[in-house]
Amino acid sequence: MKVLVAVKRVIDYNVKVRVKPDNTGVDLANVKMAMNPFCEIAVEEAVRLKEKGVATEIVVVSIGPKAAQEQIRTALALGADRGIHIETDEEVQSLQAAKLLKAVVDKEEPKLVILGKQSIDTDNNQTGQMLAALAGMPQGTFASEVVVDGDKVNVTREVDGGLVTVQLNLPAVVTTDLRLNEPRYASLPNIMKAKKKPLDTQSPADLGVDLTPRLTTLKVEAPQTRKAGIKVGSVEELVDKLKNEAKVI
Amino acid sequence: MIRDEETLNQLLDTLRRFVRERLVPSEQHVAEEDRIPDDILQEMKAMGLFGLSIPEAYGGLGLTMEEEALVAMEIGRTSPAFRSIFGTNNGIGSQGILIDGTEAQKQKYIPRLATGELISSFCLTEPDVGSDAGSLRTTAIRDGDHYVLNGTKRYITNGPEAGLFTVMARTDPDNKGAGGISAFIVEGDTPGLIRGKPDHKMGQKGAHTCDIIFDNCRVPAENIIGGREGVGFKTAMKVLDRGRLHISAVCVGVAERLLADALHFAMERVQFGKPVAEHQLIQALLADSKAESYAGRCMVLDAARQKDEGVNVSTLASCTKLFCSEMVGRVADRAVQIHGGAGYMAEYAVERFYRDVRLFRIYEGTSQIQQLVIARNMIREAQ
Ligand SMILES: Cc1cc2nc3c(=O)[nH]c(=O)nc-3n(C[C@H](O)[C@H](O)[C@H](O)COP(=O)(O)OP(=O)(O)OC[C@H]3O[C@@H](n4cnc5c(N)ncnc54)[C@H](O)[C@@H]3O)c2cc1C
Ligand SMILES: Cc1cc2nc3c(=O)[nH]c(=O)nc-3n(C[C@H](O)[C@H](O)[C@H](O)COP(=O)(O)OP(=O)(O)OC[C@H]3O[C@@H](n4cnc5c(N)ncnc54)[C@H](O)[C@@H]3O)c2cc1C
Numbered sequence: 001m002k003v004l005v006a007v008k009r010v011i012d013y014n015v016k017v018r019v020k021p022d023n024t025g026v027d028l029a030n031v032k033m034a035m036n037p038f039c040e041i042a043v044e045e046a047v048r049l050k051e052k053g054v055a056t057e058i059v060v061v062s063i064g065p066k067a068a069q070e071q072i073r074t075a076l077a078l079g080a081d082r083g084i085h086i087e088t089d090e091e092v093q094s095l096q097a098a099k100l101l102k103a104v105v106d107k108e109e110p111k112l113v114i115l116g117k118q119s120i121d122t123d124n125n126q127t128g129q130m131l132a133a134l135a136g137m138p139q140g141t142f143a144s145e146v147v148v149d150g151d152k153v154n155v156t157r158e159v160d161g162g163l164v165t166v167q168l169n170l171p172a173v174v175t176t177d178l179r180l181n182e183p184r185y186a187s188l189p190n191i192m193k194a195k196k197k198p199l200d201t202q203s204p205a206d207l208g209v210d211l212t213p214r215l216t217t218l219k220v221e222a223p224q225t226r227k228a229g230i231k232v233g234s235v236e237e238l239v240d241k242l243k244n245e246a247k248v249i
Numbered sequence: 250m251i252r253d254e255e256t257l258n259q260l261l262d263t264l265r266r267f268v269r270e271r272l273v274p275s276e277q278h279v280a281e282e283d284r285i286p287d288d289i290l291q292e293m294k295a296m297g298l299f300g301l302s303i304p305e306a307y308g309g310l311g312l313t314m315e316e317e318a319l320v321a322m323e324i325g326r327t328s329p330a331f332r333s334i335f336g337t338n339n340g341i342g343s344q345g346i347l348i349d350g351t352e353a354q355k356q357k358y359i360p361r362l363a364t365g366e367l368i369s370s371f372c373l374t375e376p377d378v379g380s381d382a383g384s385l386r387t388t389a390i391r392d393g394d395h396y397v398l399n400g401t402k403r404y405i406t407n408g409p410e411a412g413l414f415t416v417m418a419r420t421d422p423d424n425k426g427a428g429g430i431s432a433f434i435v436e437g438d439t440p441g442l443i444r445g446k447p448d449h450k451m452g453q454k455g456a457h458t459c460d461i462i463f464d465n466c467r468v469p470a471e472n473i474i475g476g477r478e479g480v481g482f483k484t485a486m487k488v489l490d491r492g493r494l495h496i497s498a499v500c501v502g503v504a505e506r507l508l509a510d511a512l513h514f515a516m517e518r519v520q521f522g523k524p525v526a527e528h529q530l531i532q533a534l535l536a537d538s539k540a541e542s543y544a545g546r547c548m549v550l551d552a553a554r555q556k557d558e559g560v561n562v563s564t565l566a567s568c569t570k571l572f573c574s575e576m577v578g579r580v581a582d583r584a585v586q587i588h589g590g591a592g593y594m595a596e597y598a599v600e601r602f603y604r605d606v607r608l609f610r611i612y613e614g615t616s617q618i619q620q621l622v623i624a625r626n627m628i629r630e631a632q
Pocket of ligand 1: 381612613614616621
């Protein structure tokens with residue numbers, strides 16, 4: 001079974017994000033970039049499926065600038081078999097990403113597509129859902145367990161009230177939540193070997209997708225710095241403050 | 250020499266993360282238990298850390314000196330005990346066999362050293378022989394198709410856990426100098442190889458040394474490195490520069506870690522109404538440490554590049570080892586000072602590192618020996 005995994009290049013989660021002085025976006029100059037953590041979980045899940053003999057080939061795809069090949073190489077070092085890089089320096093919004101991925105799905109015909117539930121840069125949480133809709137595939141989002149069973153996949157999902165398990169017919173789209181697995185570290189020899197695995201580059205035009213944004217960013221601002229808290233003397237005082245000052249109860 | 254920037258960066262990134270997420274959080278535990286947990290050891294093996302300097306053909310990474318130095322700097326950002334367990338496999342434990350060993354010796358041992366399946370030790374020092382290594386007394390006397398080893402080796406890193414020993418012994422009792430010494434590969438389960446009790450060290454808890462006693466230990470004659478007598482000492486000398494630069498890079502990494510800890514503390518700790526980092530006297534400590542660790546970094550990388558280009562770096566490697574090991578001692582002392590009373594307490598990593606780094610000025614050639622090497626080389630070149 002072929003598994004397609006989408007990975008995104010984002011700001012490394014350890015970096016302190018700074019807003020550009022002109023409020024047009026986040027300052028990316030000389031900032032360390034890495035694979036989106038949810039995508040790492042997606043890659044890990046695919047590799048585990050391959051180790052179990054369920055997956056036979058893992059194709060990893062990334063959309064972004066030339067440097068996004070680093071994240072593809074990371075996925076190859078972790079165990080993916082080949083990479084597809086859709087190269088663009090344009091801003092790619094969720095719908096455009098989903099359309100590009102749909103084009104790749106049409107070509108590759110994977111049985112399972114695994115994506116992160118969201119990327120930590122924009123936190124949109126919609127590419128997987130949009131892809132499922134465009135490709136006419138069932139979706140299991142926020143997965144905490146993925147079990148392939150013949151031509152079906154059982155996906156346990158983390159929802160507000162607890163866990164819910166859905167059964168999907170393959171081919172299907174799964175998006176990963178944090179507790180699905182704990183990604184491994186690529187071994188150093190595998191990082192060297194990943195250099196030799198195939199990586200194919202395409203443009204959005206090759207795939208017939210127009211990247212014109214549907215959304216316009218008006219302004220980006222840093223969140224307000226948290227103010228110091230206060231200590232209250234009693235439960236009564238706390239309730240009083242919540243009621244009369246904060247007006248939340 | 251960096252062969253492929255992108256791949257190397259990926260390697261360093263992965264390592265940085267492994268160090269930060271896996272090794273740093275267990276430093277304290279390793280020190281308290283005097284033991285590296287098995288799962289971490291397995292992960293270090295799986296990462297490929299035992300084969301950094303071993304050629305790809307034998308299952309290693311085949312890093313150049315510059316690449317290895319950059320890797321060692323990353324590893325330096327955590328407890329040196331972690332590095333100690335794979336240090337020998339990347340140094341004399343494999344390099345001696347690789348440089349002067351026969352193809353059969355390489356095939357038999359190197360791939361297992363690269364994966365960490367075999368952990369190795371290097372036996373040179375003896376109770377009465379330290380800096381003057383050429384005068385060693387352990388003997389290896391030919392007896393049929395074996396050599397019989399007798400003698401005691403002291404302070405042998407990884408002695409308790411090693412499965413393979415590179416042993417320097419005198420095959421020619423009439424030649425009291427370096428020319429009478431040969432190098433042997435001795436497997437850990439050879440009868441007559443006896444391990445002493447682990448030493449009680451000042452620091453680097455989790456890494457172990459012990460005596461290795463050879464009591465009529467019979468070693469197959471084919472295990473003499475290079476297949477002939479009298480070249481062992483020269484073999485060891487060929488590996489010295491690499492080892493010294495590797496240790497220097499670790500010193501730089503540790504210095505950078507100590508400085509990061511000290512800076513973090515100084516920015517948080519408030520005395521006299523402001524963070525101590527804003528007091529000028531503390532700033533001097535921070536600045537001196539920064540300048541010195543940067544100097545060390547530049548020295549290591551410059552010497553490493555020259556080594557990769559084939560230049561004889563004997564003098565430079567000694568200069569670098571001398572400077573970096575002394576430098577990290579000063580940086581550690583300042584880091585403790587910046588921490589005030591907290592720096593004297595085991596809750597803070599600087600207390601542990603302060604003891605750990607003391608070793609760097611002693612092994613792989615003491616500071617005095619480095620000074621001798623540097624000055625003697627200078628004089629020889631001027632003659
Ligand atoms: C933790 C640890 C791990 C070690 N691991 C290993 C190992 O794996 N394998 C191994 O073979 N050895 C190992 N050693 C031994 C180490 O290499 C020696 O301790 C070192 O070479 C110094 O030798 P020594 O202790 O006999 O000191 P000595 O040589 O007796 O030196 C004592 C003092 O005299 C100085 N000195 C000596 N000669 C001169 C001179 N000509 N001029 C000026 N000063 C001089 C020295 O600098 C030092 O200050 C280890 C040591 C330690 C502490
Ligand atoms: C083993 C031990 C035993 C002790 N016993 C006792 C005891 O019996 N009774 C007791 O009362 N205390 C005791 N102490 C506490 C000791 O006196 C303090 O640790 C010491 O005064 C330093 O204070 P601090 O640790 O809070 O460091 P800090 O005052 O926070 O200093 C941190 C760093 O900032 C520097 N610094 C602070 N202010 C300035 C400034 N204005 N300009 C430049 N640099 C500055 C310091 O020199 C230091 O390097 C003990 C400490 C230890 C470690």
